[in-house]
Amino acid sequence: MKRFSVFAVAHEAMRQHSGWSRTWANPEQKKSYDVIIIGAGGHGLATAYYLGKNFGITNVAVIEKGWLGGGNTGRNTTIIRSNYLQDPSAAIYEKSRSLYENLSQDLNYNVMFSPRGCMMLAQTQHEMRGYKRTAHANTLQGVKTEFIGPERIQQLCPIMNVDGPRYPVLGALWQSRAGSARHDAVAWGYARACSDMGMHILQKTEVTGITQDAGNVTGVETSRGHIKCKKLGMVVAGHASVVAEMAGFQLPIESVPLQALVSEPIKPCMDVVVMANTVHGYMSQSDKGEMVIGGGTDGYNAYTQRGSFHHLEETVRALIETFPMISRLKMLRHWGGIVDVTGDRSPILSKTPLGQTFINCGWGTGGFKAIPGSGWAFAELMAKGGSPLTAEFGLDRFCAGRFVDESVAAGVAH
Amino acid sequence: MLILNCPYCGMNKDETELSAGGEAHIKRFGPGSSDLDFEEYLFGRTNPKGLHFERWRCSSGCGKWFHAARCTVTLEVFGTYEAQTLEPPQSIKDLITAKRPGWSWREFS
Numbered sequence: 001m002k003r004f005s006v007f008a009v010a011h012e013a014m015r016q017h018s019g020w021s022r023t024w025a026n027p028e029q030k031k032s033y034d035v036i037i038i039g040a041g042g043h044g045l046a047t048a049y050y051l052g053k054n055f056g057i058t059n060v061a062v063i064e065k066g067w068l069g070g071g072n073t074g075r076n077t078t079i080i081r082s083n084y085l086q087d088p089s090a091a092i093y094e095k096s097r098s099l100y101e102n103l104s105q106d107l108n109y110n111v112m113f114s115p116r117g118c119m120m121l122a123q124t125q126h127e128m129r130g131y132k133r134t135a136h137a138n139t140l141q142g143v144k145t146e147f148i149g150p151e152r153i154q155q156l157c158p159i160m161n162v163d164g165p166r167y168p169v170l171g172a173l174w175q176s177r178a179g180s181a182r183h184d185a186v187a188w189g190y191a192r193a194c195s196d197m198g199m200h201i202l203q204k205t206e207v208t209g210i211t212q213d214a215g216n217v218t219g220v221e222t223s224r225g226h227i228k229c230k231k232l233g234m235v236v237a238g239h240a241s242v243v244a245e246m247a248g249f250q251l252p253i254e255s256v257p258l259q260a261l262v263s264e265p266i267k268p269c270m271d272v273v274v275m276a277n278t279v280h281g282y283m284s285q286s287d288k289g290e291m292v293i294g295g296g297t298d299g300y301n302a303y304t305q306r307g308s309f310h311h312l313e314e315t316v317r318a319l320i321e322t323f324p325m326i327s328r329l330k331m332l333r334h335w336g337g338i339v340d341v342t343g344d345r346s347p348i349l350s351k352t353p354l355g356q357t358f359i360n361c362g363w364g365t366g367g368f369k370a371i372p373g374s375g376w377a378f379a380e381l382m383a384k385g386g387s388p389l390t391a392e393f394g395l396d397r398f399c400a401g402r403f404v405d406e407s408v409a410a411g412v413a414h
Numbered sequence: 415m416l417i418l419n420c421p422y423c424g425m426n427k428d429e430t431e432l433s434a435g436g437e438a439h440i441k442r443f444g445p446g447s448s449d450l451d452f453e454e455y456l457f458g459r460t461n462p463k464g465l466h467f468e469r470w471r472c473s474s475g476c477g478k479w480f481h482a483a484r485c486t487v488t489l490e491v492f493g494t495y496e497a498q499t500l501e502p503p504q505s506i507k508d509l510i511t512a513k514r515p516g517w518s519w520r521e522f523s
Contacts, residue, residue, distance in 0.1 A: 241461035252457030254436070255486075299434035300416075302486045303463045309415065310430050343457045399453040 001196040003108055023188060024068075024195035029202050032228035033061045035382065036220060037235055038207050038243060040064035042073040042183075043360055043367065044235035045190035045201075046375020047382070049107075052197040054376070055383040060199040061229075063222060065206035069187030072237050075305075075337035076368040077260050077282065077294040079273050081118045081178035083145045085134050086404050088392035089346060090141040095389060096373025100181060103372060109189030111181045112287065118178035118273040119153065121322075123167040127278060131173040138175075145175045157272050164321050167279055180273060180284055186371055210246045216355035217247070232357045233382055238303065238338025240361035249353045251361065252398045253340045257307035258297045258365050259315075261334035263326065265289030279318030283326075291326060293319060297339060297365060307336040339364050344397075346404035349378050349390035358382050359395070416484075421494050423476035435469030438481045439501065439520060463487055465510065465517050467502060470494075483510060 002008060002021045012019055035051060037044045040062045051057040062068075080100055082093035099106075100113045122128045131147060138145040150162045153172050162169040191201055202224070209221035210232070219228035234243050238255045265288050275282040282294045295315035298307050312334060320327045342348060342362040347370070349360050360378045363370055377389035392404055416429040437459050443451040460466070466486050471479050481499075483492040483506055492513065493506040501522055510517055517523060 239463070241459070242463050250458055250460070252453075252459065254459050254461050255463075300429075300468065301437075301461060301466055302489065304487065304489060308429060398457045399449050 001192065004110075024191045024201055026203075027200045029061065029200060029205070029224060029227060032219070033200070034059040034229070035231045035233065036060070036227060036229035037062045037233040038220065039071075039235040039237070040068035040187075040191070040201055040203065041071050041235065041237065042069065042187050042190065042371035043237070043363070043374050043378070044233070045069075045187060045194055046371050047233055047235060047360065047378045048194045048199055048375075049190045049197075050376045050379035051383060052194065052199060054379060057383060058197045058199055060194070061227065062194065062199065062201045063205050063207060063220065063227075064201070064203045065223075067203050068191050068201060069184055072337040072339065072367060073183055073187045073371075075260065075335055076183060077284070077292050078180040078183045078368055079118065079178075079275070079282065079284065079294075080113070080180055080369040081175050081273075082143050082369070083118075083120070083134060083138055083173055083175045083178070084406060085137050086346075086406060087141060088404050089406055090138065090143050092373045092377055092389045092393075093370055094141070094143050094373075095376060096370045097178065099372035099376060101177075103181075103186070103189070107189035107193050109185060109192055111185040111189050113179065113181040114287075115177045115179040116271050116273065117156065117174065117176045118275065119148070119156065119172040119174045121153075121169050121274065121276045121278070122171040122173070123169055123276065123278040125170070128170050131171065134173055143175075144177060145173055148172050148174045157270060157274060159269050159323055159325050160274065161322060161324050166321060169322070178273065182287075183368060186368075190375075207243065207246070210243075210354070210357075212247070212354060217357045230356060231382055233360065233378065234352075234357070235360045235378070237361060237363065237367065238340050240340045240359065244352070244359065247352065247354045247357060251348070251359075251395075252343050253348075253362055254301050255303060255338050255340055256297045256300065257302050257304055257336040258339045259295045259307040259311055259334060259336045261293050261295070261312060261331050262286070263291040263293070263329040263331050266291070266329070269325070274322075276318065276322055279322065281315040281319040281322075283319055283323065290332065291329060297341070303338055305336050305338060339367075341365070344403035345406045347374070347393055348395055349374065349381060349387075349393045350395040351381075351385075352395065416489060416491070418470060418482055418491060419494050420472040420475055420478070421480050421496050422478045423472060425472075425475055427472060427475055431472075431474035433471040433473040435471055435479065438467040438469045439522075460520060462519065465492075465514060465519055467519060467522075469497065
């Protein structure tokens with residue numbers, strides 16, 4: 001693989017850019033690997049990358065039924081933040097956010113991380129109390145956030161209407177090093193680095209079954225034949241329950257559609273990420289100038305990758321009150337992804353009832369921000385059998401009642 | 415827009431007029447049952463990609479809970495039935511068998 005640098009660009013400029021190599025290889029699959037990861041989304045590729053980088057395990061295949069980064073990695077609103085209430089959540093999300101800071105240098109691939117700051121609006125007295133509590137919790141956790149008032153909010157985001165009739169903006173939880181990144185580049189950067197380490201990314205290869213012997217996994221059946229493995233990692237987000245069923249166990253997860261939409265591109269008008277949980281909408285401006293808007297999840301299970309129209313209507317209605325200037329914007333595209341939601345709205349990074357098989361799922365509506373940290377922690381769990389970052393996120397917490405309860409702490413958007 | 419027919423009031427209702435209540439036919443085990451049984455009741459979900467049985471409430475209508483058989487991929491509704499039952503009525507099962515031969519969901523098939 002050719003490294004990207006200013007010298008490489010200059011060198012290639014002098015020979016009609018004829019020397020760039022492919023970003024990742026398209027290899028023939030082997031009969032067996034040390035580790036197979038199901039799912040070449042952000043989390044799966046990050047897991048493979050840190051298995052290689054931190055633990056020297058490079059005989060790895062990442063299997064993907066579609067194309068890499070084509071699921072929720074390509075469907076989210078790219079918000080990165082770590083201002084969670086519970087300690088285990090703050091630890092893994094802050095690990096992730098801090099890895100994003102140097103990810104472009106680490107991967108030698110520009111993921112366009114933009115720590116532009118994220119504010120979560122408090123529009124009721126209840127939210128005021130909740131976010132002040134979160135700000136104090138973050139201080140104890142070493143996550144830099146602060147609670148700010150309407151004046152500062154208006155200064156940071158002039159297009160916001162802070163004294164709206166129904167839900168005036170009373171304050172906000174502000175994380176200055178939160179922000180966004182380019183979602184495709186995160187997947188592509190990890191894929192390029194994995195491929196460079198000799199790992200195989202097998203696209204258009206659907207897993208149809210999981211083979212086992214004496215309680216341990218032995219491989220996977222795929223649309224392109226059987227592949228053996230010593231360890232298996234399932235990182236398939238919305239389809240976690242489907243893959244878990246192949247391995248013979250059930251998950252405390254329900255899959256629902258979550259929608260997002262983008263407007264036509266406009267001049268730069270907002271250089272922060274704003275989340276409004278009471279009215280249920282969040283918005284940021286992409287580098288292309290599109291306003292990127294995230295909405296709510298459907299109330300019922302579905303695998304349709306599109307959601308109900310009335311959720312979009314509610315989201316846009318709420319945002320127009322907070323940002324009156326967007327009322328005449330045309331919306332260009334809207335789409336849905338299938339998110340895997342757990343009972344306590346916290347992820348599952350865990351061993352499973354099947355030996356040598358691990359699962360990373362349940363990131364629900366907030367997985368993009370967690371990609372590097374999730375990969376880092378899950379790789380450690382797979383390589384060493386345990387990780388301090390995943391200790392609280394085991395499958396057994398649902399039986400033991402040790403929930404990491406972000407469903408109350410996070411409100412809705414998460 | 416998902417449209418379901420409430421088996422109590424007989425009205426066709428849009429999903430905005432209904433409240434989704436999650437998976438149907440979940441059993442709560444009595445005193446003396448294990449922690450695993452309780453976990454299963456609280457959190458264990460089949461979450462299938464395909465045929466699903468679930469609870470809905472006619473919240474903007476008669477206010478009653480009912481059950482629906484629905485596909486989570488195509489959103490096709492196979493039928494709705496009253497909630498005072500431990501399993502789907504035979505008529506609904508027959509209808510599903512006609513459309514999806516060999517189906518199974520939890521202990522039903």
